[in-house]
Amino acid sequence: MINPIAFATLLLAGLFGHFQPATAVGRACDPGSRPYSAWMTDSVIARQDAILSGKTEDDVSIVFKIGLFESTVIRLKEYYDADSCGKEDWHSYLLAGAESLIPRLLNLTGDIDAPMDVFATGEAIYHQYDRAHNATYKQVLDTLWQALNDRPRNSEGGFWFYKNYPNLSYLDESYPLSSFSSIWKTYFEPTNTTIADTLINDLDLLKNHCHHDDTGLIVHGYDASKSASWANATTGASPYVWDRALGWYHMALVDLLENADKNAVLSQTQRNDVYTKFYNLANTIINDADNATGCWWQVMEHGGQKGNYIETSGSSMFVYSLLKGARLGYLSGATPKGVGYTDAAHKCYNYLVDHVVSKEEDGTLGLDQTVSVCSLTTPTYEYYTSQPIDYNSVYGTAPFILASWEHEMFLSGDFP
Known part of the structure; x- marks a missing residue:
């Protein structure tokens, strides 16, 4: 080998x-x-x-x-x-x-x-x-x-995130699944409708099992067997909304919309359903932004609580998805509560540049406040807020690049 x-x-x-x-x-x-x-x-x-x-x-x-x-x-x-x-x-x-x-x-x-x-x-x-x-x-x-x-998949056809964790599905899987499915259908099997059906089913299951009806946000994942100690007895959902997991999901939706419109990877009904998910989630994400910074907390819905902090990977992902959604015409004007979509994104982006990005002595840029890895092994509040914070993690720097690119396109006038 x-x-x-x-x-x-x-x-x-x-x-x-x-x-x-x-x-x-x-x-x-x-x-x-x-x-x-x-x-x-x-x-x-x-x-x-x-x-x-x-x-x-x-x-x-x-x-x-x-x-x-x-x-x-x-x-x-x-x-x-x-x-x-x-x-x-x-x-x-x-x-x-x-x-x-x-x-x-x-x-x-x-x-x-x-x-x-x-x-x-x-x-x-x-x-x-x-x-x-x-x-x-x-x-x-x-x-x-x-x-x-x-x-392996669960009884409803949803993918297990990892073989070692039977029946557990994570929001994290939405981005790689959507990206690869879109590539394969576009370039190798454009007439294979099963590819889109499988993808949409996984996205639907994540939303249906993990949706918080009171806030509109979506928790980290679910246990289809409902046997985990943390699983909701009715839905199997985990208890907390992790910002990066939700970031993966929202990025997947906006990228999938773009692929649907460019490459017809979805049927019109599927495309409209993805649009609805993306639009509704954009509004609820903005509702949960921190008032002072405009960015998002590591454990969403619990901003300002002990141990919680503004996390850069999820925040950058939301900046990217909101600005891209506005650029492509999926988001226009303001949320139902009157907050401008691009205004919300730029407020967080400016905070990241001013307070989280650092200019190193060797001429490179650094990025702080990115959480390492979070899973569903023990998804307690204390678990999410105690995971290591990595300096210059690619999980933070790559989404920051995407957020910066969208911000730069906006400043250049490359928006409708």
Whole structure:
């Protein structure tokens, strides 16, 4: 078996020196001012935070982080000219990151048994396949597709998030599932309606089991068997709303809407249902924003309580989803309570830039207040508020890049 660490080291040493960048596309950047999106992208690359290497091999979430960062940069370089906006080589890092994952992703059993995180890598792999049509990339995509179809599901057809946690479904799975399903249906099986049906069923189950009728927010996940000590006796729902889990769900909805409108990955009825979910949730998310900062607490619905704090990954995700929803016309004007959608997003974004982002001595950007990983093993309030806070976690920096990109498009007038 290939040693993934040695493989990644070889790639970093060789590809950066010999890989030919793609032809410049997108708008050039003014040398005198750097967009925060490009600056943070360069910072992640300079630290080698989003690649499988000796530094990251023990990170249980590295596969998700690489997939998230790669999909972020792929989008960014479709808007900006990577060669004038980036001081680092974005093209080579994308290739090296994708290649570093290949030994893991070609393990079918490993993909079936792994958390749903693994499907967040689909965009990174497809991007390289689209550029080179290398058979290995297609083999990886085929393996992921088989793994998705072979994964265990609950009695209602919802995916288990992780084989080791039978019958537990997490909001976290919505983003990788939606992303990979959209890629597969768009490029490989456009007439396969089962793909959309399976995806929509999973999104529906998460919403139906986990929805709080009083606030409109959605808790972290549910136990379909209702056997967990924390499971609601009627719905199986967990007790608390975790901001990043809800961020994954809201990002998945707005990205899925875009894919539905561009690539017809959903039927019209399904598209309208996703729109309703996205719109209603946008309003309830804004209702729960912190009055002072405009951002969101680690444990939503419990702002200001002891141990709770403004968390940057979920906050950045909401900024991204709200601004993208406004840019694409899914959100217009203000919430039913009179709060402007873009006003709410910009208030939080400005707080993040002014109070959470730091400029390091080496010229990179840092980001604080990102929670590490939260699961449904013991989802108490004390659990969520005591998990480690990671400085420069890709879970925070990648969504911040997306939020910055949307903010920059707004300032550039690229909004309807």
